[in-house]
Amino acid sequence: MKARLDGLCARYDTAGALEKDPLSLPLTYDGPLDREVAAFVAAHLAYGRVDPMIRAVRTALAPLGPRPAAWLRDCSEPTARKELSRALASWVWRFHTGADLTAWLLAWKRLDAESGAGLESHLVPAPGEAPDEALSRLVQRLRTDLPASYGARFSLPDPREGAACKRWRMFLRWMVRSGWPDLGLxxxxxxxxxxxxxxxxxxxxSRFIGLTRRATPDGKMALEITEALRRLDPADPLRYDFALSHLGIMGDCPGIRSLPSCAPCPLVAVCRAGKR
Structure with a gap:
């Protein structure tokens, strides 16, 4: 299995695949905190069809200019709220509105002001805590601080409630992993x-190739898949995530094992799609 997944990485760990990923937008910024702000926005808007989603993220970040962290730090909160509300008045991406995005950016501003260095300290567990304790604590705080709109709540699943927390996990992967294509900040x-x-x-x-037997895409499935990948690469199990997701994003997996069209896929020998 490891050799087959390594082959999948070789196929999809490419600049062409990265163009179809929201991470491509944070990578256009130079400063570490600017990349963090862009990642905080891009990861939490990463749902729906990829091309319009990337356009929506790009438009969402545009009012902050080339240095979004400096923009947020240099403005007072009332000024930032006024400017963002005006610039994003007509912006929308599916469940999210301009008001949701304004609140999201101001949340980063407040958390950064507390830490003096972005969000990392807010997501680091205390000694003896499981990693998800810090994430849960931050989510619960933001549920109190942010408006009770659908878009805001959509961005705030809690891992302790069994949620897969896909967009938070994506943000953490980008920020923590130093391997391609992630930021490693x-x-x-x-x-x-x-x-x-x-x-x-x-x-x-993952169901097709036996990384999970679960049917429901929830927190338990995410843990089961991660544990399976840890057996293949204990130090860096998420090195396979980009390739696994882009096999679907690029439209290369038909959802049923069919030869010869599936023959080029490195996973074809272990894939059980369409089998009983």
Whole structure:
């Protein structure tokens, strides 16, 4: 299995696949905190069809200019709220509105002001805590601080309530992993602690190749897939995430094992799609 997944990485760990990924937008910024702000926005808007989603993220970040962290730090909160509300008045991405995005960016501003260094310290567990304790604590705080709109609540699943937390897991992967294509900006969490961002593509392919037996794409499935990948790469189990998701994102997995069309796929010999 490891050799087959390594082959999948070789196929999809490419610049062409990265163009179809929201991570491509944070990578256009130079400063570490600017990349963090862009990642905080991009990861939490990462749902729905990829091309319009990337356009929506790009438009969402545009009012912040080339240095979004400096923009947020330099403005007072009332000024930032006024400017963002005006610039994003007509912006929308599916469940999210301009008001939701304004609140999201102001949340980053407040959390950054507390830490003096972005969000990392807010997501690092205390000694003896499980990694998800810090994530749950931050989610519960933001549920109190942010408006009770559908878009805001959509961004705030709690892992302790059994949620897969796909967009938070994606943000953490980007920020913690130093391997391609991730940002590797944070050092107080380790790659081996990460849990896979469970999107529909990862869930489907993982069932096909036996990484999980679960039917429901929830937190338990995310943990089961991650544990299976840890057996293949204990230090960096999420190195396979980009390739697994892009097998679906790029439209290369038909959802049923069919030769010869599936023959080029490195997973074809272990795939049980369409079998009983």
């Amino acid at each position: 944070w050092t107080r969490l380790s790659a081996h602690q990460l849990i896979i961002p469970l999107d529909t593509h990862v869930a489907r392919v």
